[in-house]
Amino acid sequence: MKKKYLLNDIVDAMETGELQAYYQPQYNAxxxxxxxxxxLVRWIKKDGTVVLPGEFIPVLEEAGQLxxxxxxxAEDACKTIKELSDKAIRISVNFxxxxxxxxxxxDKLDKLVQSYGxxxxxxxxxxxxxxxxxxxxEVIEWVCKIEAAGYMVSIDDFGSGMSSLSFVKDVPARVLKIDRSFLNDNCLTEKGRITxxxxxxxxHRLKLLTVVEGVxxxxxxxxxxxxxxxxIQGFLFSKPVPKSEFLWMCREEAPVEIEAIDPFDSQSAVFEQVRVMIESVYKKFQLVKFANISKNSYTLMRRDNFLGTEIPETGTYDxxxxxxxxxxxxxxxxxxENAFNRKSLLDAYAAGKKKVLRIAKQFDxxxxxxxxxxxxxxxxxxGSKDVFIVSFLQILDFDDSTYV
Incomplete structure (x- = not known):
């Protein structure tokens, strides 16, 4: 099959200004x-004809000239950031x-960015x-160098292919861009929502920023x-736009109105309810610990400078x-010691007690x-005969106005 466009056509388009950078905004959700x-790249011919990336990107890939x-x-993005001045936002470029x-x-990226100040x-x-x-x-090593140089790396199109969660763990990126394929059912099916x-x-557990595409x-x-x-990135807020329109949007456009959302609405995620509950627990207690008393082990789920005590994240309960x-x-x-040693806790559990509670005075x-x-x-x-506990420690220093 004869190619519609040749490499020289694309190079000419770059030189004549037909090849342009378009920008799709990402909105704070x-x-x-x-x-x-x-x-993003767009090819807009002089007669207004739009050549889709799918028609010319493969030509560049085949020639090894992408x-x-x-x-x-990347250079156009640098120019745009400079023009935005104090209104500048992060612009990401695909490589x-x-x-x-x-x-x-x-080194090339540093020189480009520095050349525009x-x-x-x-x-x-x-x-x-x-x-x-x-x-x-090879890509992980490359990303490590980019991050070490001070640039934020995003993993694009996550979930679009046969992906493994393990590669996200290994790649030192800071942003996860979730592919539009997760939205195919319009978030109306239970399986789609759970996924x-x-x-x-x-x-969130990996402390990654999240961007959803195709909303x-x-x-x-x-x-x-x-x-x-x-x-949020998608046509609901904005399609990719020419540079001039993007500059105006960043400088002048009013915020998009976001409808209020009730996290406990019947159509909302159970996940959000759990998240709110966990946040509430973490605000109340300075230390939360999960322990297997039978196996003499523990893991800290929350540690907020509890009385200045440097308790390791995990170790033996004793x-x-x-x-x-x-x-x-x-x-x-x-x-x-007598109330919370492992033998006492095992005895309390065997006796049918639900909890063990003490209020003590401690030094910071x-x-x-x-x-x-x-x-x-x-x-x-x-699934186990072991005895488990969740332990909560809370500083109870209340001023007089607390008591009624």
Missing amino acids: KKGVIGGAEA SLVDWFV GREHAKDDQFV IDKNFFGVEITESDVVADKK LESVFYFA ETQEQLQYINTCDCDY DCLKQIVDKTVPESREEV ENGEIHRVGIEDYFMENE
């Missing part, structure tokens, strides 16, 4: 303001995996999920917001209790004394 953008367009768009073979990539925090690098999967080791919730939970309906937007998404006892005033140490790092509530709740696990 809660505030409705532009918080970022993706730079980097020409990548750098062309294909062939750049991973270029040892000078970061812009802050590199405003320039983002996007790599596609398929590129990571295709050359995992999307799981992706967000996974991203086109209010139903999608409302459901996505129950999952605590950071940014060692953790010793640190808590050591913080207790001398006259109460024996009582705390400055020697000041505080009242501290220590609550251990026994947890059932049908």
